[in-house]
Amino acid sequence: MSRPRRLLCYLFLLAGAAGFLAAAQTQSNQQTAVAQKVPVMDGGAGPCSLELTVTTPDAKPVYAATIKVHITYGFAGLHKLDLEAGTNADGKVRFIGLPSRVHRPPLEFQASKDQLAGTAAYNPDAECQAKHDIILETPKPPVSK
Numbered sequence: 001m002s003r004p005r006r007l008l009c010y011l012f013l014l015a016g017a018a019g020f021l022a023a024a025q026t027q028s029n030q031q032t033a034v035a036q037k038v039p040v041m042d043g044g045a046g047p048c049s050l051e052l053t054v055t056t057p058d059a060k061p062v063y064a065a066t067i068k069v070h071i072t073y074g075f076a077g078l079h080k081l082d083l084e085a086g087t088n089a090d091g092k093v094r095f096i097g098l099p100s101r102v103h104r105p106p107l108e109f110q111a112s113k114d115q116l117a118g119t120a121a122y123n124p125d126a127e128c129q130a131k132h133d134i135i136l137e138t139p140k141p142p143v144s145k
Contacts, residue, residue, distance in 0.1 A: 038092045041085040045073060046099035048124040051131045054091040054111050061091030062136055065113040069095070077103030087111075100124050111136060 038051070054065040064086050071081040085093045095109075106123040109132075116136035 036090055038094050039085055039088055040094045040096055041083050043081050043083055043097040045081055045097055048098040048100050048128040049094060049096040050122050051094045052109060052120060052134055054087050054134045054136060057135055057137055062087060062113050063089050065111050067093055067109055067111045069107055069109045071107055072103040073099040073101060098124055100128055
């Protein structure tokens with residue numbers, strides 16, 4: 001085989017290997033993007049939304065923390081809504097479809113994971129589209145009298 005043909009064969013082999021590596025990298029990036037997708041809980045009761053990030057005191061994200069909220073809204077608080085969602089690997093979750101006016105604001109979003117707990121206060125009347133952080137800590141024992 002002549003030298004130019006041999007070089008051409010090597011170039012084709014290198015191009016094929018580079019294409020294979022690029023395809024593998026693209027698939028890896030797509031898997032990472034899917035794993036980091038923020039879970040969304042839709043209340044279907046209004047235009048407001050809240051994105052929460054749950055962390056430990058040393059700022060590490062908390063995976064699979066449970067966040068609960070009880071919402072009363074409408075005339076005299078006759079409508080009630082209980083929502084619950086879990087966080088992704090980045091400690092994030094998003095609540096959408098929240099009412100813009102609630103009965104007795106602010107809403108308390110309560111997060112927990114194992115023995116850790118934390119809360120975030122959110123008033124949709126003051127901030128319809130918001131982002132808040134919740135730091136999970138060990139609850140302090142009640143003070144006895």
